[in-house]
Every structure is written in C-alpha cells, then in structure tokens.
Amino acid sequence: MVGHLLEIEELKGYYRGTFGVVFGVDGVSLTLDSGEIMGLAGESGCGKSTLAELVSGSPPPLLHYEGGKILIDGFDIYHIDPEVLRTEVKCKRMSYVPQASMESLNPVKRIRGFIMDVVKERTGKKPSREEVLKTAGDHLKKLGLESSVLDRYPLELSGGMKQRVVIGISTLWNPKLLVIDEPTSALDVTSQKHMIKSLLDLKQAGVIESMLYISHDISSLRQLCDRCAVMYCGKIVETGSMDDIINNPRHPYTQGLISSVVSYDPEGRQKGALKSIPGEHPDLRNPPPGCRFHPRCPYAKDVCKTTEPAVIKAEKGRRECACCLRLDE
C-alpha cells in the first residue's frame, strides 16, 4: 500500500425498507492520504452522513452495503472477517464520532466509568484502574480539559466539553483515521472555534493522522481542512484543495453553494444580494436521470438530462469535477 490511508471506490450504499429504496450513496470514489484533513460538504439529505456510516463499518439496520470497496489502511472492510474488522480496524486504526454523539453519554455514569468500559471492551481484559485513568487524564488534557472531568457526570459538563470528552474517548488509542460527523453543529461560535482548535491540536500532537470531517458549514470546514469534497444527491461532484473549492469552484453546484454562504465580513456588509440555488434537493428515492443537478442547474443543456457526467481529473487526481459542461475548458 502506498500513500492512501482511506480509499473508497465506487461505493454504493442504499437504504431498503417499506419506503422503497433510497440511493443514499451511489457510486462514490474518494481517497484520503495519511496526514490530510478532508472535508465533506453538502446540503442535508445529500448522503454525507450515510457515507460516514458506511466508512465506520457498522451501518445502521436499514442501510445496506451494495457494492464497491472501502480500504482502510489496506483492510477491505466489507470483505474481511468481522472479528478482524473489529480488532484490527475499529479498535486500532479508525474511530467514528457520529452526529450528536455527545448526547449519547450515559447520564447516570461518571465519565471515568464510561472510559473504563471502552478500554475493557477494546483490550478484552480488565484494565488496571489507575493506569487507565492516568492515560485518559493526560489524553483529555491535550483536548484542553482538566483531568477532574473524569469524576463528573455528563450533565455537569457544557455542550462543548461533552463533545470534547466524546472525541477524547474515541481517540484514546491513537487511531490513524478519525471520521467525525458534524461535531460543531450544536455548538456556539466560541465553543466551535475552541473545538476546531482542539482537533488541530490532536493532529499536531500526533494522536490522529488524518480526519474525514463532515459538515454542512463550509466556513467552518475552511478553518481546518486541507482538501474538500462536495457531495450532491449521493454522488461527489467536486473534490479539490480547500482553497480551490472556495476561490475557484468549477461545478455549478459548488459555485451555487459558495455564493449562497452568508459570511461575516469585518470590513462591512457585503455588496449585492445573496443568491440561493433555485429548487430543492431531490428525493434520493427517485434521483433525476442524467446529471443529478440538472433540474437546478443554471447552465443545464439537453445533454445534461440524459448523460451522466464523467469525472474529469486534473492535477494528478487531486482535483476532480463531474460536470459535462466543464469539458470545454
């Protein structure tokens, strides 16, 4: 294996139930190198969290893996023994922090009890108490928490602290990859800044190597990501470096998304009216044929209604864009 820590190839994951089939993730390819922070942006309902759940290796009941490959540090997680997946991947190499996970702390247990449980489950034997609490205390300090947090109950902590505790617990064993889903969406701007700084500190301290950071808020992705992938309707429409995505978006959807962001400007109010993307995100049960963005796209032509756009690669595959009209450039 050279380079890529996470490699996703033509991944498909659908929800199946009485409601029909929802094409949550429909042919996604993505690579993440060691040492990189990758952002995943998009509207709600575009499949961001579904992708994270598939990468986590334990998708929720109705979500089914339907094809493609996910390689984490060389392990093809859907084609190996579940026990190997658990011990080698989930307990060593990858950690997944789902959305709103800070609300999942058991309210009648102290934080240290929770940590003891996790460590016991992970190592398979009863750990020595003092040792674990010492390492855990030191670890939480890297996230800017006092070690006295260990003796508290979740309700005694603020939202930002709980979120950091959850991240602390999931990074106890120095995973190479951290998949983190909307960690700041329930936090205030000040705790959000703090949170993002803690994550960067963790990476600096060598606790985690790389991160897949999912958020709908491009301004906050901007603050920590090296690269960014934009998702629309179960597919990735554009990837590139964070700077390129913001300053030089190529796909019409990315352009619309960037121009609809209301950003604070200390120089004064922005000139001109904000633009929104007309229409609504399509229902993933019934995605539009051809290019999935064509009903909302300002440049749509006849070809877009029938032909699914191919992914155009540039800059040695570091920049990808899936739009037919960009072929001319």
Added chain:
Amino acid sequence: MNKMNANNVLLQCKDLTKIYVQGLIVANSVVGAKNVTFDIKRGEIVSLVGESGSGKSTVAKMILRLIKPTSGDILFNGENILSYDIRDYYRRVQAIFQDPYSAFNPFYKIDRVLDKAFGLRNDHYSSDKRKEITESTLKSIGLNPDEVLGRHPHQLSGGQMQRILVARSLVIGSELLIADEPTSMIDASTRAGILNLLLDLKRERGLSVLFITHDIGQAQYLSDRIVVMKKGEIVEQGPVDEVFVNPKHPYTKDLLASVPRLYEKWEYT
C-alpha cells in the same frame, strides 16, 4: 426632533427584566434578561445576537406576551402592550420560529392555515375574496399557489413552510415580525431566499423585523441595527456598520473573532 423620533418608533423595550424562579421551598432564581432597553423603528430590521443562553429568546417571548416580565415595560406604538386586547395585539405582532416542521398541524392542508389567519382580521371577507388575497400574497413572496395550496405540510420543504408562515403574517397584515432563528433548520442553499424575502418585505411594505440569531453573517447581511446580548444583558447596540466593523465591547470583539469566515483562516495564538 424628539417628537418625530417618538412617532417613528414602533416597539420600545424599557428596562426589561425577567427572573425565572424555580423550586418550591428553596427558591432558585435564574436571570433570563436584565435591564434590556432597545427600540425598533418602523421599517427597520433589528438583530438580536448572542450565544445560546444569552436571553435572546426570553426577550422575544416577552414581546410576544408569552411570558410576563418581572419588571420593565414594553411599549408598542407608544402604549403598553398589556393594554392592548390580545387579539388586536396579535394582529399587529406575529412571529416565525426556528422549526417550521412543528408549526403545522399535519392533518390539515395548507389552505386551512392561511384561511384561519383571516380570523384575526375584522373585515369578514367572503371565501372568494379570502382565496384571492391568499393567492396574491403567496405570489408576492415567490411561491406558486398551485404548488402549495391543497397540499399537506409533509409534502413541502422546510423553506416553503417557512415562507408560508411569513405569508400567514402578511395575510394578517402585521406590522412587526419576530423571527426567532428562522433559518437555522433550513439549508444554506435555500436560506438566502428567506433572508432576501425579509429584506424585500422591509423595502416594499415597511415591515419591521426583530431578527434573532446566533449567525453573525446573517445578522450583518440583513439588519439595520444590532443588539448584542450576553447572559441576559445588552453589552452593545448600534448601527450594523458600527457594531460589526468597530466593535467597542470586548465581548463583541471576542464573538466576532470566533466567527468562521469563508475567505480567511483563523490564526491561532
């Protein structure tokens, strides 16, 4: 000069204080708002910004007469809001909230929501006339009546529902709209539509809006004046270009420094 100003002021909050008391034997008090004083002029959008727990929504609830202030007065058109008949007051002051999905009764069609709004008016229109007003109002805010009327709430998107709630307050003909985080559950790509709608209504109909948000970017885009709150107290208020360009209070400076910006990265010290 003074008199002219007084005529222009639509809503005035004077030393508004709310202390929540909890507990039966040992009273436990929490300050929700303390000495909040500000006013809203006609045709003006005022934003109330602050972190969660800063008392923004407490102020909104007091203005909407949902809770009683512990002390202080709220004047609407120069008269205490408690002196208005409650129906008359709600004809003038309406609100839209954070979650449009829970604001509708799922069993009824959208038509009914808008039709019932006429109940607050005293003009007893015929049903044809009501329908006509409803349709023209929907058109004026950029909704196609054919796409909306006759549907149930679950068939509409969050952005459409929030617009219908705005339409409802327009049908009633209210003068002041309290918008409590109206865009936080709506996607960024459609959010701009709601913000632009509020701006248009201000320009065209002279609607006054109290916009409550924690999103500094939206507050800057929309408002004429800003009121910054912290722990129930106002720390700074003034025109948007003053407060957000040259903040005076250390808390405002702090808050503005933590806002993630699209074109700039934070520097960590």
